[in-house]
Amino acid sequence: MMWHFLKGRRHFMKLTISFAQLDIYFGEPDKNFAQIEPAVKQAAEEHADIVVFPEMWNTGYDLTRFAQIADPDGQRAKTLLAKLAKKYQLIVHGGSVATAHNGAYYNTTYIFGPDGKQLTSYQKVHLFGLMREDKYLSAGHEEDHFQIKGINATSVICYDIRFPEWLRTLSLDDSRIIFVPAEWPTVRMPQWRRLLAARAIENQSFVVAVNRVGSDPDNDFGGHSGIYNPLGDELLTLNDQPQLKTFTIDTNETDNARGFMPVFADRRPELYR
Ligand SMILES: O=C(O)CCC(=O)C(=O)O
Numbered sequence: 001m002m003w004h005f006l007k008g009r010r011h012f013m014k015l016t017i018s019f020a021q022l023d024i025y026f027g028e029p030d031k032n033f034a035q036i037e038p039a040v041k042q043a044a045e046e047h048a049d050i051v052v053f054p055e056m057w058n059t060g061y062d063l064t065r066f067a068q069i070a071d072p073d074g075q076r077a078k079t080l081l082a083k084l085a086k087k088y089q090l091i092v093h094g095g096s097v098a099t100a101h102n103g104a105y106y107n108t109t110y111i112f113g114p115d116g117k118q119l120t121s122y123q124k125v126h127l128f129g130l131m132r133e134d135k136y137l138s139a140g141h142e143e144d145h146f147q148i149k150g151i152n153a154t155s156v157i158c159y160d161i162r163f164p165e166w167l168r169t170l171s172l173d174d175s176r177i178i179f180v181p182a183e184w185p186t187v188r189m190p191q192w193r194r195l196l197a198a199r200a201i202e203n204q205s206f207v208v209a210v211n212r213v214g215s216d217p218d219n220d221f222g223g224h225s226g227i228y229n230p231l232g233d234e235l236l237t238l239n240d241q242p243q244l245k246t247f248t249i250d251t252n253e254t255d256n257a258r259g260f261m262p263v264f265a266d267r268r269p270e271l272y273r
Pocket residue numbers: 128131157158159160162182183184185188
C-alpha cells in the first residue's frame with residue numbers, strides 16, 4: 001500500500017483542461033474543420049495544457065457518404081491538429097474523426113503534443129450497432145497509452161465506456177486519466193453521467209468526457225461534457241449548448257485514492273473471465 005502511495009507521489013501536478021463542446025455540421029467536413037482553430041485558440045488564451053474535442057467531429061454520423069467524406073488516412077485532421085498544437089503550444093486531443101484506410105472506415109482519435117508530434121492514435125474498439133456503426137465501420141483492436149506532462153493517460157470513444165473490462169485493461173498501465181470523446185444522444189444522458197462516474201471510481205482515475213451538442217437526422221445530442229475525479233464526483237459539468245470551458249485539476253487526487261484503497265493490488269485476475 002505504501003509503495004503505491006509513494007509511486008503515485010511522483011505524479012503530483014496540476015493540469016488545465018479545455019472542453020470543446022461543439023455542434024457538428026452533418027456530412028460537411030469543411031465547415032467542421034473551420035471550427036477547430038477558434039477553439040484551440042480560446043483554450044490557449046485560457047492557459048489550457050490540453051484541449052479536447054468530441055467524437056467524429058469532421059463528418060458526424062453521415063455514414064452512407066463516408067466514401068466521399070471520410071478523411072483518407074486521417075491526413076487532413078492530422079495536419080491541422082499538429083499545426084495547431086505547435087502554433088498554440090498545447091496538447092490537442094483531436095476527439096475522433098472518420099477516417100478511410102485500405103478501403104475500410106474507422107472512428108479514429110489523434111492526439112498531438114506542443115512540439116507538433118503525434119502522441120498516440122486510437123481506433124474505436126466497440127462499434128455502436130444502434131447508430132449502425134457496425135455496418136459501415138471497422139473496429140480497432142489496440143490499446144492506446146500516452147503521457148501528459150509525465151502523467152500516464154489513455155483514451156477511448158463513446159460506447160467503449162459501456163465495457164468496464166476494456167477501460168480496466170487500459171488503466172492497468174498506471175493510467176491516471178481516461179479521455180472520452182463522444183456523440184452521446186440526449187435520450188440516454190442519465191446513463192452517460194453514471195457510466196462516466198462508475199469508470200472513474202472503479203479505475204481510481206480522472207475521467208474527462210467531451211460530448212457534442214445539436215442534432216443530426218436521427219438523434220439529438222446532449223452535451224454535458226465534464227470531468228469526474230477518482231471518487232466519481234462531477235467536478236465540472238457543461239450544459240447542452242455549444243461552448244468551451246476550462247478547468248484545472250490536481251492529479252495528485254489519484255494518488256490519494258489509490259493509496260487509501262489499493263484496488264489495483266487487490267485484484268484477483270485468476271478468477272475473472
Ligand atoms: O452507448 C450509448 O448509449 C451511446 C453510444 C454512442 O452514441 C456512440 O458510441 O457513438
